[in-house]
Amino acid sequence: MSKILVIGLGNPILGDDGVGWVVAQEVERRLHASSSLSSPGQQNTPITIECLSLAGISLMERMIGYERIILIDSLNTGKYPQGAVITFSLASLEDLTYGHSASAHDLSLKRALELGRTMGASLPDEENIQVVAIEAAHVYDFTEELSPEIAAAVPQAVETTLKLLGAL
Secondary structure (H helix, E strand, O other): OOOEEEEEEOOOOEHHHHHHHHHHHHHHHHHOOOOOEEOOOOOOOOEEEEEEOOOHHHHHHHHOOOOEEEEEEEEOOOOOOOOOEEEEEHHHOOOOOOOOOOOOOOOOHHHHHHHHHHOOOOOOOHHHEEEEEEEOOOOOOOEOOOOHHHHHHHHHHHHHHHHHHHHO
16 A cells, blocks of 8 residues: 655745645645554554655655655746636656756755655656645735635635545
């Protein structure tokens, strides 16, 4: 049986950037009665759900030992209407920071995974990392509230995540 990690990403005090946490917490609530759910630190259970504010190397380190990952996060591309729920594999996401970094102290997730694998870390293939993203523009507002468009997208993102878990 595959070990599965669901990670709600973001910052809950930066408005719509916290939507990953909200979705992950609702997924956890919906699965709580299931014996297949574990809390962080428990072992030998297939699903772990966490809320994190990590990226790059730190996020890669948290993925060690899992075969499948679902990342839930906000996305700010301007290509979709606010609140659109988009699902894709990490493999299909172009690494726009390849060859350069926004920070000298961190890497993109794709580069961090590559580095981890070269160091022998047990990490899932990019095809086994699914992303559930919600298009959001207000990801830097200091508030713990989601905008109405993003709050309205939470149920769809929860259902999408649950369907992905069912498929795994």
